[in-house]
Amino acid sequence: MDIFLNILIGIVEEGLMYALLALGMYITYSLLDFPDLSVDGTFPLGAVLTGVLIMHGVNPWLCLIISFAVGMIAGTITGILNVKLNIIPLLCGIIMYTAMLSVNLVIIRKGTDGMAIASFFNEETIFNSGIASVIPQSVGGFYLRTAIISLIIVVICKILMDLYLKTKSGLLLRATGDNERYTSMLGCNPGTVKILGLALGNGFAAVAGSVIAQNKGSADQQMGVGMVVLGLASVIIGLSVFKNVKFMKGTTMVILGSLLYKASYQIVLELGLPTEFNNLLKAVIFLIALILGGTQITSLIKSFTSKNGKEKANA
Amino acid sequence: MLELSNIKKIFNAGTIDETVLFDGFGFKIEKGEFVSVIGSNGSGKTTLLNLACGTIKPDGGDIIFKGSNITKLPEYKRARSIGRVLQDPRLGTCGNLTILENMALADNKNKSFNLTAGVNKKRADYYKTLLETCGMGLENRMNVPVGNLSGGQRQAIALIIASMTDIDLLVLDEHTAALDPKSSEIIMQLTDKVVKEKNLTTLMVTHNLRFAIEYGNRLVMMHEGKCIMDIKGEEKQNANVDDLLKVFNEISIESGN
Ligand SMILES: Nc1ncnc2c1ncn2[C@@H]1O[C@H](COP(=O)(O)OP(=O)(O)OP(=O)(O)O)[C@@H](O)[C@H]1O
Ligand SMILES: [Mg+2]
Numbered sequence: 001m002d003i004f005l006n007i008l009i010g011i012v013e014e015g016l017m018y019a020l021l022a023l024g025m026y027i028t029y030s031l032l033d034f035p036d037l038s039v040d041g042t043f044p045l046g047a048v049l050t051g052v053l054i055m056h057g058v059n060p061w062l063c064l065i066i067s068f069a070v071g072m073i074a075g076t077i078t079g080i081l082n083v084k085l086n087i088i089p090l091l092c093g094i095i096m097y098t099a100m101l102s103v104n105l106v107i108i109r110k111g112t113d114g115m116a117i118a119s120f121f122n123e124e125t126i127f128n129s130g131i132a133s134v135i136p137q138s139v140g141g142f143y144l145r146t147a148i149i150s151l152i153i154v155v156i157c158k159i160l161m162d163l164y165l166k167t168k169s170g171l172l173l174r175a176t177g178d179n180e181r182y183t184s185m186l187g188c189n190p191g192t193v194k195i196l197g198l199a200l201g202n203g204f205a206a207v208a209g210s211v212i213a214q215n216k217g218s219a220d221q222q223m224g225v226g227m228v229v230l231g232l233a234s235v236i237i238g239l240s241v242f243k244n245v246k247f248m249k250g251t252t253m254v255i256l257g258s259l260l261y262k263a264s265y266q267i268v269l270e271l272g273l274p275t276e277f278n279n280l281l282k283a284v285i286f287l288i289a290l291i292l293g294g295t296q297i298t299s300l301i302k303s304f305t306s307k308n309g310k311e312k313a314n315a
Numbered sequence: 316m317l318e319l320s321n322i323k324k325i326f327n328a329g330t331i332d333e334t335v336l337f338d339g340f341g342f343k344i345e346k347g348e349f350v351s352v353i354g355s356n357g358s359g360k361t362t363l364l365n366l367a368c369g370t371i372k373p374d375g376g377d378i379i380f381k382g383s384n385i386t387k388l389p390e391y392k393r394a395r396s397i398g399r400v401l402q403d404p405r406l407g408t409c410g411n412l413t414i415l416e417n418m419a420l421a422d423n424k425n426k427s428f429n430l431t432a433g434v435n436k437k438r439a440d441y442y443k444t445l446l447e448t449c450g451m452g453l454e455n456r457m458n459v460p461v462g463n464l465s466g467g468q469r470q471a472i473a474l475i476i477a478s479m480t481d482i483d484l485l486v487l488d489e490h491t492a493a494l495d496p497k498s499s500e501i502i503m504q505l506t507d508k509v510v511k512e513k514n515l516t517t518l519m520v521t522h523n524l525r526f527a528i529e530y531g532n533r534l535v536m537m538h539e540g541k542c543i544m545d546i547k548g549e550e551k552q553n554a555n556v557d558d559l560l561k562v563f564n565e566i567s568i569e570s571g572n
Contacts, residue, residue, distance in 0.1 A: 164430070171420055171433035175409040182409045185477070186424045187395040 024204025037093025041100025046206030051118025052111025071206025079195030407473025410462030
């Protein structure tokens with residue numbers, strides 16, 4: 001019984017941390033209809049940046065904010081590639097991801113005097129210092145602190161995003177993903193709005209990387225592998241499973257989607273799947289999510305092949 | 316007000332599909348005019364509107380709007396003083412957002428889209444009075460996503476949105492074409508009302524010859540990238556559907572189809 005509860009807590013912890021990534025991809029994929037592969041690079045960007053900064057004594061909470069800002073810069077570049085240079089979303093992501101491989105490595109090398117991994121097991125992180133020290137480490141033998149801290153961060157991010165999506169800028173973002181010509185007709189440049197959305201999406205991806213790295217106590221480039229699949233799967237699972245729940249916000253759906261994704265992944269692992277099958281499993285869950293999502297398969301294919309991530313309507 | 320001069324527009328230049336639509340094309344609309352544009356499929360009506368609005372750029376020639384050359388100005392900047400309703404009712408509004416949110420966005424046109432509240436509840440009554448003018452009961456459905464409305468209802472909202480802020484020119488591209496006869500009648504009457512109330516200069520493309528005759532104060536017929544008929548005043552008032560049909564038939568025979 002205890003084993004089950006501990007597995008459950010593990011799922012909740014990780015599911016919540018990765019929900020930050022899912023929130024970011026909710027903006028890019030669901031609201032802007034832009035399947036953004038660059039998160040495979042910006043997720044570890046947040047991680048390695050945080051690793052190096054913490055090793056240099058920077059406040060771990062401040063690291064979240066710095067990661068967000070730097071992730072936004074990376075997302076801005078993805079957006080510029082698409083909007084100004086007319087490169088299709090798929091290729092923008094591949095270009096960014098490839099470039100980030102070097103950028104992330106340079107950050108680690110410079111920050112650690114030549115290592116390939118930033119490890120900071122004994123340093124202060126959001127999970128062991130500050131408000132974390134106020135939260136009891138475990139209750140009744142169950143280690144709850146990590147889950148609680150993760151929950152706090154996710155809830156704050158969710159609320160901020162919900163509030164943002166109700167501002168003028170947020171409404172315009174939602175409108176742009178739905179109907180770019182409407183944005184044009186409002187006298188606004190849809191390209192600029194898209195760039196902003198991609199910046200936000202990658203900002204959240206970097207924060208997710210930062211949080212996961214702080215939990216692990218180390219950070220390296222490898223952490224980015226499979227993040228696109230994980231994030232998209234969470235978004236699609238959340239939005240399709242809960243699509244008929246009245247008054248549930250999209251942000252809530254994708255957070256729950258992330259938890260469901262982690263749960264299904266973990267359950268299969270616990271059933272004894274050898275670890276070399278991990279990525280195969282991720283791919284299969286993603287596939288099932290796409291089939292679950294039904295109509296979204298066609299829109300995903302469309303957005304991969306069309307220039308602007310969205311079928312241009314005829315003039 | 317708006318003048319296109321010596322316009323050249325070639326599609327698919329350099330391929331076997333090359334279409335020279337406009338060559339030395341000119342078109343002018345004066346302040347206060349309500350021009351109905353008719354013409355056969357492929358005669359260049361939509362392209363004319365697209366050039367005026369900046370959706371596409373000409374391969375030659377100039378577009379002058381209110382005394383300044385806007386040939387190179389992007390569509391979204393021109394939209395600040397041009398309101399437009401398209402043929403497809405889905406394009407003039409945002410289906411994911413509610414009526415209220417759509418109107419709030421439109422209300423904020425030409426202002427900053429910043430981090431303040433997107434919907435100002437105090438303006439809701441004003442939006443409702445605007446919606447009441449269409450007589451579709453939309454004022455009672457402010458929180459319904461626009462995607463759940465019918466094409467006619469969406470087009471009514473699109474029209475209100477296009478004319479909500481101060482604009483110098485209203486551009487309508489077959490904006491009643493996707494609607495049933497009754498709805499298109501309603502939208503056309505609403506259009507006329509809005510144009511008269513706000514004294515808008517209007518450029519309207521339509522395939523409905525009766526609308527072209529009944530509404531507006533100038534009528535232009537296009538054919539193969541040229542204006543082959545341009546009447547206004549008394550001449551327009553005396554025109555009737557049969558006359559127009561006759562001209563249509565003549566040009567069809569000439570061009571052999
Ligand atoms: N983007 C484009 N690419 C290639 N050819 C085009 C394009 N847009 C228009 N054309 C061509 O230009 C010509 C005029 O098209 P346009 O859409 O302006 O006609 P229209 O008068 O609006 O016709 P309709 O009554 O069918 O709407 C047509 O021959 C069309 O094939
Ligand atoms: Mg047309």
